[in-house]
Amino acid sequence: MTHLFAMPLNIRTYHELTEADRSGLADQIATQRRRVADRLAGVRRVVAVLSGKGGVGKSFVTAGLARELARSGRATGVLDADFNGPTIPALLSLPVARCTLHEDGIEPAVSVEGVRCFSMALLLEEGRPLAFRGPETEGHVWRETLEAATLREFLADVAWGALDELLVDLPPGVQRFQELVELLPAPPTVLAVTIPTPESRDAVRRALRAAAERKATLLGVVENMVGGPFAGSAADEIAAEFAIPVLARVPFHPGDGAWDHIISKLGSSL
Amino acid sequence: MKFLCVECDRQMQFEERRLPGDGTLAAAFRCPTCGRVVALLTNPMETQLVASLGVKIGGTTIAPQPLETVRGMVTTGRDDAFEDGKGETGKGKGSPPAWSPEAQERLARVPGFVRGMVRRIYLDYAKDRGIAEITPAVMDTARSELGLEGM
Numbered sequence: 001m002t003h004l005f006a007m008p009l010n011i012r013t014y015h016e017l018t019e020a021d022r023s024g025l026a027d028q029i030a031t032q033r034r035r036v037a038d039r040l041a042g043v044r045r046v047v048a049v050l051s052g053k054g055g056v057g058k059s060f061v062t063a064g065l066a067r068e069l070a071r072s073g074r075a076t077g078v079l080d081a082d083f084n085g086p087t088i089p090a091l092l093s094l095p096v097a098r099c100t101l102h103e104d105g106i107e108p109a110v111s112v113e114g115v116r117c118f119s120m121a122l123l124l125e126e127g128r129p130l131a132f133r134g135p136e137t138e139g140h141v142w143r144e145t146l147e148a149a150t151l152r153e154f155l156a157d158v159a160w161g162a163l164d165e166l167l168v169d170l171p172p173g174v175q176r177f178q179e180l181v182e183l184l185p186a187p188p189t190v191l192a193v194t195i196p197t198p199e200s201r202d203a204v205r206r207a208l209r210a211a212a213e214r215k216a217t218l219l220g221v222v223e224n225m226v227g228g229p230f231a232g233s234a235a236d237e238i239a240a241e242f243a244i245p246v247l248a249r250v251p252f253h254p255g256d257g258a259w260d261h262i263i264s265k266l267g268s269s270l
Numbered sequence: 271m272k273f274l275c276v277e278c279d280r281q282m283q284f285e286e287r288r289l290p291g292d293g294t295l296a297a298a299f300r301c302p303t304c305g306r307v308v309a310l311l312t313n314p315m316e317t318q319l320v321a322s323l324g325v326k327i328g329g330t331t332i333a334p335q336p337l338e339t340v341r342g343m344v345t346t347g348r349d350d351a352f353e354d355g356k357g358e359t360g361k362g363k364g365s366p367p368a369w370s371p372e373a374q375e376r377l378a379r380v381p382g383f384v385r386g387m388v389r390r391i392y393l394d395y396a397k398d399r400g401i402a403e404i405t406p407a408v409m410d411t412a413r414s415e416l417g418l419e420g421m
Contacts (some may be wrong), residue, residue: 009276017272022284025271028325033336101386106336106352128346135293135314142315145322149339152324159334196340245389 051209
């Protein structure tokens with residue numbers, strides 16, 4: 001029972017220890033953030049394309065928008081942040097080819113229209129899932145951290161160059177968006193994509209609320225798959241709730257001319 | 271992560287890092303006042319978590335490589351996903367170090383997805399130290415010094 005009478009140890013806390021340390025973990029993290037900021041110094045605007053809901057056509061809208069922006073003369077890039085289901089290269093009709101490495105970075109793939117793109121789809125073996133080296137147990141502890149590191153490297157290590165817009169195609173949910181916000185020097189602009197249904201409305205509403213809480217500028221909402229089997233008025237309701245414009249309504253069968261029309265509506269917002 | 275020598279009330283300083291190759295990590299820290307050394311031992315999951323952050327206990331010793339974490343960690347990447355740009359033979363000017371046949375053989379066993387990065391790291395390591403020929407012994411030393419787990 002002697003421990004009951006032992007004097008408590010006088011232990012200084014983490015923040016009270018200020019001596020230089022060779023590990024410098026905080027400095028290493030700061031250096032990572034600086035690399036992102038330096039790489040994106042030539043990017044006028046980062047636009048996060050999100051919905052919070054899967055299957056609403058975020059990637060389809062992102063690719064269509066990127067192609068049309070490039071055709072209209074704007075320097076446009078797309079970062080495919082859906083590492084487990086990357087589709088942007090296929091939607092931009094990019095062939096699978098070797099990525100060229102330089103000491104300072106990696107060249108993005110470039111579409112016929114001039115869209116600069118980087119995606120996990122450019123790196124993975126055909127038909128194989130994204131898998132990481134690591135211990136088989138407790139994978140949930142480190143896998144999300146590795147995906148956040150992947151996002152950081154796609155931002156910092158791809159030679160994006162000077163861009164008017166870098167569109168970031170996010171996977172469903174808001175986690176990747178949160179990671180993006182933490183990595184960028186300033187919160188991104190957010191473009192929401194929904195389909196007309198109430199279910200999609202609810203998911204997009206949650207995602208936009210998360211974006212607003214992180215001080216992101218809400219650009220507007222695009223309603224996809226309009227005139228098809230999905231009924232509802234999600235875009236109008238979201239627009240009213242967040243005081244943002246409905247930027248476009250993409251028909252269920254868009255046709256070749258659909259993006260011209262959308263770009264003219266988006267022109268003043270972007 | 272910091273270590274305090276409670277008796278001396280001094281922050282302990284990083285001394286040495288070891289990667290035994292079984293997914294674990296050992297890092298030694300020494301008290302600058304009394305010289306006492308403690309070792310931090312991490313299990314594979316903890317080691318992986320630190321690596322996933324893209325940081326190194328003990329500090330970085332080599333310049334960051336493009337997509338370093340992705341290339342080092344992804345196991346389902348295409349062997350031919352990357353190619354070096356023209357004239358990319360490692361840092362600095364001058365002729366690059368030679369590779370012994372045994373070192374070439376060992377390098378060839380590295381998965382293609384990460385091989386280019388590993389090759390460049392060894393080249394930079396040898397150039398920095400004026401090593402004319404890269405041998406398996408040089409690779410072992412570099413791996414240990416640089417903390418190249420699994421490379």
